[in-house]
Amino acid sequence: LKLRTDSPVKVERLRLAQRSFTRARICAAARSIFAAEGFDAATMEQVATASGTRRSTVYNHFRDKDEILAAIAEEFADGSVKLIHTLPRGLPSRADIDTWMDEVAAFTIREQIPTILLMNLGAGADIPPELEAVGVRLMQALAERLPAFRRALEPGPDQGLTQARARLVLQQMGMACLQLIREKRARQRGATSGRHMLSVAAELFERFAREGTL
Amino acid sequence: LKLRTDSPVKVERLRLAQRSFTRARICAAARSIFAAEGFDAATMEQVATASGTRRSTVYNHFRDKDEILAAIAEEFADGSVKLIHTLPRGLPSRADIDTWMDEVAAFTIREQIPTILLMNLGAGADIPPELEAVGVRLMQALAERLPAFRRALEPGPDQGLTQARARLVLQQMGMACLQLIREKRARQRGATSGRHMLSVAAELFERFAREGTL
Numbered sequence A, B: 001l002k003l004r005t006d007s008p009v010k011v012e013r014l015r016l017a018q019r020s021f022t023r024a025r026i027c028a029a030a031r032s033i034f035a036a037e038g039f040d041a042a043t044m045e046q047v048a049t050a051s052g053t054r055r056s057t058v059y060n061h062f063r064d065k066d067e068i069l070a071a072i073a074e075e076f077a078d079g080s081v082k083l084i085h086t087l088p089r090g091l092p093s094r095a096d097i098d099t100w101m102d103e104v105a106a107f108t109i110r111e112q113i114p115t116i117l118l119m120n121l122g123a124g125a126d127i128p129p130e131l132e133a134v135g136v137r138l139m140q141a142l143a144e145r146l147p148a149f150r151r152a153l154e155p156g157p158d159q160g161l162t163q164a165r166a167r168l169v170l171q172q173m174g175m176a177c178l179q180l181i182r183e184k185r186a187r188q189r190g191a192t193s194g195r196h197m198l199s200v201a202a203e204l205f206e207r208f209a210r211e212g213t214l
Helices: A008-037 A044-051 A055-061 A065-084 A094-110 A112-121 A129-145 A147-153 A159-185 A193-211 B008-037 B044-051 B055-061 B065-085 B094-110 B112-121 B129-145 B147-153 B159-185 B193-211
Strands: none
Touching: A008 A044, A008 A055, A008 A065, A008 A112, A044 A055, A044 A065, A065 A094, A065 A112, A065 A129, A094 A112, A094 A159, A094 A193, A112 A129, A112 A159, A129 A147, A129 A159, A147 A159, A147 A193, A159 A193, A159 B159, A159 B193, A193 B159, B008 B044, B008 B055, B008 B065, B008 B112, B044 B055, B044 B065, B065 B094, B065 B112, B065 B129, B094 B112, B094 B159, B094 B193, B112 B129, B112 B159, B129 B147, B129 B159, B147 B159, B147 B193, B159 B193
């Protein structure tokens, strides 16, 4: 009697699936640990415990905390870039922008743990390169859609100011979403600060997209 | 022979001076510890060690970390309110605002540790009440000078949006100052991001002061 064994191709496919599953589990645990402890204070040990794996398994997937942060930030940027691609082509109207801002807010509420983590890291003494990379990807995706954001990436006498304005638009979107997340978490049903901040983000976005100034 | 002793009044004065000196030393140590470790991770033990006093001495002055944060935030707010009082009376010109922004930036560079700490706490999952109190004091001081900021504090149909705009102006000033501090700390002499962000803060401040919108 000959036992049937799985083909090497199938075994390899299962191994890769298992590996990516473990990786996703570690990332999910790390998101919670980083958000709860703060990125600087969190340890790989805590990430291992929270993900129910061994420390050696975590190191098998990620060299260090920075690599985990890079994976979390990249996934967040993937989702954000997809959202930017849903912006209508051409100059969006204020109504288009309002609808889109609601989708941005809904996305960050679903992804509230990385949103809090990234906003928090963005207000620290140093900006980690993993976060800079997210900013660059968002800016490039917006530049593909809107000439005003494109000018922020093109060398020229006004590039610095245009870049500062473009970043402010993104920053205000981020702060508004963070406020909406806070209100949601604190179950402040009647809260309006986040909505008003999102309106201000929409008004800045519209003016910047149309005129390149604020 | 009768020994001359200090009068009770003088003794009491010395005791109070000593007490306020110790308090200031604890605050100075706490600023560094909170900035280095993050406010959440820092312990009273670390504050005691850094200030060269006993843990019991720290508790003699402050009930908990929040009380130390309140003292640091209050001192920062005192300095900021003084700066707001240097704004010329009436509607400031763009040149007035630019000069004033330079003073704001110089103040935050001198006070870079509390600036980093407070900006960082302002981008967290919760805003601590000690930080809210700073925001309220700055807004009130600005409201005494400029009608646009006063409208942000007065109930009315547009209060929410006006408040969101006023906060954005303050937020952009804070982010610009934080970027200038980062550039200073990293000794990036040719860096221009912080200056451009400060210009954008000035342009928002001017428009908001003049028109109440952005």
